[in-house]
Amino acid sequence: MxxxxxxxxxxxxxxxxxxxxxxxxxxxxxxxxxxxxxxxxxxxxxxxxxxxxxxxxxxxxxxxxxxxxxxxxxxxxxxxxxAPCGVLLDLLDNKAKEINQRIIELQVLEKDLKQLFSLGLTFPADDVEGKNCVCHLVSQQAELESTYKR
Structure with missing residues (x-):
């Protein structure tokens, strides 16, 4: 019931x-x-x-x-x-700003991914060791990120 x-x-x-x-x-x-x-x-x-x-x-x-x-x-x-209305409005405003920042970060990431993909197409796809292929590019990307964060 x-x-x-x-x-x-x-x-x-x-x-x-x-x-x-x-x-x-x-x-x-x-x-x-x-x-x-x-x-x-x-x-x-x-x-x-x-x-x-x-x-x-x-x-x-x-x-x-x-x-x-x-x-x-x-x-x-x-x-x-x-009444929590003022607090809630502040939280909503901050969340919208946070999401906007995240969108910007994701757009940069999308651009990086597309560039890596395009460049990766120029490398051979059969390099097992990853020294002369797209895997190497991804590794270099990780090295660049760690350098920027220092």
Missing amino acids: KARIGDIMEIRELAERTGVPAKTIRYYEEINLLPSPSRKPNGYREYSEVDVDRLKLVTGARRLDLSLGDIKEILDLRDRQI
Whole structure:
């Protein structure tokens, strides 16, 4: 039987309603993203619509690639009756900037890969030792990277 508003549900139904595996729900409880639920006499966890809403917020924030620590900060503010909107907006802005930087890095990587591929096509494909083939180019790339990081 499906839970209605105000009904209590077990972890299986919470998982079905939110798309979050029961194992993940237990983990979120362990790290205090979700409060420890009350338990039935048989030990089964009991959840309510409040837990559904909270878990949906966690799930949405994870889909936006917010860290569990960031999500905990948001939830802690809400738990203390403090609106987390400003903090969340800052987190979203920072995440967008981080993703933009990552896109730039990936574009540079794509360019490097295409250049290595084109150059690699000019080498023989049967050099077992890797001294005169594309393998050598990849090794040189690793050496260059380690030089730049020093």
